[in-house]
Amino acid sequence: MADETNGNEISRRQFGKSVGAMLAAAYVSPKLLQGVAGGRLKGFSRADAILINSNENPYGPSSHAIAAITGSEGVACRYPDDLYGRTVKAIAALHKVETENVILGCGSTEILRVCDAAFVGPDKSLVVAEPTFEAVTYYAEVSHANAVKIPLTADFRHDLPAMANACNANNTGLVYVCNPNNPTATINTRDEFADFIQRVPATTYVLVDEAYFHFVEDPKYSSIVDMVPKYPNLIMTRTFSKVYGMAGMRLGYAVAQKQTIEAMRRELLFDNGNAAVLAAATASLADPEIVPLNKKRLNDTRKWVMSELTKDGYHVIPSEANFFMVGVGGDVSPVITAFREKKILVGRKFPSIGTYLRVSVGKPEEMRAFLAAFREIVPAQKSAAA
Ligand SMILES: Cc1ncc(COP(=O)(O)O)c(C=O)c1O
Numbered sequence: 001m002a003d004e005t006n007g008n009e010i011s012r013r014q015f016g017k018s019v020g021a022m023l024a025a026a027y028v029s030p031k032l033l034q035g036v037a038g039g040r041l042k043g044f045s046r047a048d049a050i051l052i053n054s055n056e057n058p059y060g061p062s063s064h065a066i067a068a069i070t071g072s073e074g075v076a077c078r079y080p081d082d083l084y085g086r087t088v089k090a091i092a093a094l095h096k097v098e099t100e101n102v103i104l105g106c107g108s109t110e111i112l113r114v115c116d117a118a119f120v121g122p123d124k125s126l127v128v129a130e131p132t133f134e135a136v137t138y139y140a141e142v143s144h145a146n147a148v149k150i151p152l153t154a155d156f157r158h159d160l161p162a163m164a165n166a167c168n169a170n171n172t173g174l175v176y177v178c179n180p181n182n183p184t185a186t187i188n189t190r191d192e193f194a195d196f197i198q199r200v201p202a203t204t205y206v207l208v209d210e211a212y213f214h215f216v217e218d219p220k221y222s223s224i225v226d227m228v229p230k231y232p233n234l235i236m237t238r239t240f241s242k243v244y245g246m247a248g249m250r251l252g253y254a255v256a257q258k259q260t261i262e263a264m265r266r267e268l269l270f271d272n273g274n275a276a277v278l279a280a281a282t283a284s285l286a287d288p289e290i291v292p293l294n295k296k297r298l299n300d301t302r303k304w305v306m307s308e309l310t311k312d313g314y315h316v317i318p319s320e321a322n323f324f325m326v327g328v329g330g331d332v333s334p335v336i337t338a339f340r341e342k343k344i345l346v347g348r349k350f351p352s353i354g355t356y357l358r359v360s361v362g363k364p365e366e367m368r369a370f371l372a373a374f375r376e377i378v379p380a381q382k383s384a385a386a
Contacts (some may be wrong), residue, residue: 003307018287039340050369052360055182055212055323057245057298057370059363061280062290065246068283072276079271083278090285091253095225100258103265105271108211108239113139115174115235117267119205120145124173127166129158131350133182133209145173151352156184156317156325158282159195162241169201179221180212183350183358185319189220197224197231205260207235211252212321214300219328221309221320225255232257235264240277243294244284244321249277267335298322307370317356323347325356330385332357338377344370 035352037109051058061069075083084104092099105111116139120126126140130149137147145370148166153159155271158177166272167175177196180187188196208224225236241247251273254264284290299322306316306324315327328335333351339346347358 004275020094023200026369038127049343049345050362051345052362052366053347054247054358054368055242055321055347056244057294057322059294059297060162061243061249062244062284062287064283064287064290065244065280068279069276072279073197075096075275075279078275080273080278081276083275083282084271084273087273087278087281090282091255094285095255097225097228097255097384098258101228101255101261103254103256103261103268103369104273105237105252105254106269107241107247107250108209108237108254109135110268110272111235111237111252111254112136112176112207112209113142114254114264114267115176115205115207116140116143116145116236118263120173123171125171127163127175127204128173129163129178129181130159130177131183131352132176132178134213136176136207137211142175148172152181152184152186155186156353157181157186158188159326160188160192163201164199165197167200167204169203172201172204174205174207175200176207176209178209178211179224180216180319180321182211182321183323183347183356184353185212185324186317187216187218187221187320189218190224191220193224194227197227197234198232202233205233205235206231207237209237211237211239211242213238214295215322216320217299218320220358228255228257232260235260240284243291244281245290245294246277246280246284249280250274251277251281259291298361301364301367304364305359305361305367305371309374312375323358323360326374327356329382330355334381335377339373339379344375346370346374 003228004382088099088102091102094158112135120140120143125148127148128137130151135261140147150159150163150166158181161177178208197206213223228236235254237252237254239252302319302324309316311359317325332354336346
């Protein structure tokens with residue numbers, strides 16, 4: 001009887017502890033929830049506003065991808081094993097690796113989340129640049145991991161030597177390198193990365209996010225995917241959301257050595273790619289036109305807008321992506337609000353560089369409207385602050 005009572009007390013205590021752990025595990029940063037719950041449109045509908053806030057590609061999917069989406073109607077009632085296998089094969093062929101080296105994600109956001117779930121935790125921290133794309137930090141928070149934030153260099157690039165120094169063989173689980181970086185659109189060169197990866201402990205995973213790879217023109221930059229066979233701790237991730245214009249369809253992927261992929265796969269949702277996006281992705285990869293076309297039109301538009309702002313006397317951070325940052329000479333928050341009042345949604349504030357505005361590249365007519373609004377808003381804000 002006493003044993004039984006004891007047993008019940010213990011299980012009540014254990015139950016209390018489990019509930020506490022569940023509640024702690026369920027905690028999600030309010031900022032993250034804002035993104036998850038469709039916070040990007042901030043009360044507007046898509047048709048109401050100019051959307052240059054989320055580094056999307058306004059031109060949408062390739063015509064081949066659209067045809068493939070329509071054709072996927074016939075397989076929509078089946079689990080997408082066949083299309084999944086074909087997509088993995090196409091990605092493996094693109095990167096000259098085996099299919100066992102590739103994993104798909106529901107957007108590259110799922111890859112970032114999976115890396116946090118697999119490689120960081122209360123005793124394994126994350127090392128990131130500040131500022132960088134925040135999802136990896138938010139999901140580290142969900143995994144109860146500490147994030148060590150390393151400021152960018154004076155020219156707004158990842159300080160890779162400082163990031164390598166911050167990695168500790170015993171307790172750094174993951175280091176995240178966003179190249180080109182979001183929000184600054186700056187790059188680190190291949191040589192800088194080659195030096196960095198040699199200095200990072202072999203026990204620390206290195207996640208290189210190449211979401212904006214396709215837009216880069218600097219010859220000193222390259223993908224690091226060819227270094228994967230040499231480094232068991234190296235992971236490269238890409239997405240179909242940017243140059244391929246499929247942000248709404250949700251597909252990303254990672255390339256890494258087999259055992260790293262297996263460690264990540266344990267954290268992945270089963271069947272995480274839908275038939276339509278898988279069909280669209282393989283069609284996009286087979287379309288030789290889509291990458292050069294979108295690279296050219298978005299880079300041309302970006303260069304034109306940046307030169308206009310530079311002529312007006314503003315500092316624009318050199319960009320290698322489909323977005324850029326411009327200094328507004330004061331707190332960017334009222335500028336963002338003023339754009340919103342004109343139904344133009346621009347990038348959010350990044351507090352560590354809070355006087356810079358992040359602008360995604362839209363179509364030329366959208367960017368003409370942006371420039372006209374900028375020329376009204378920013379001088380007015382400056383004189384109001386003076
Ligand atoms: C650097 C970077 N990585 C990953 C993502 C997530 O993209 P998705 O989940 O659409 O692939 C984004 C989105 O803006 C990004 O900027």
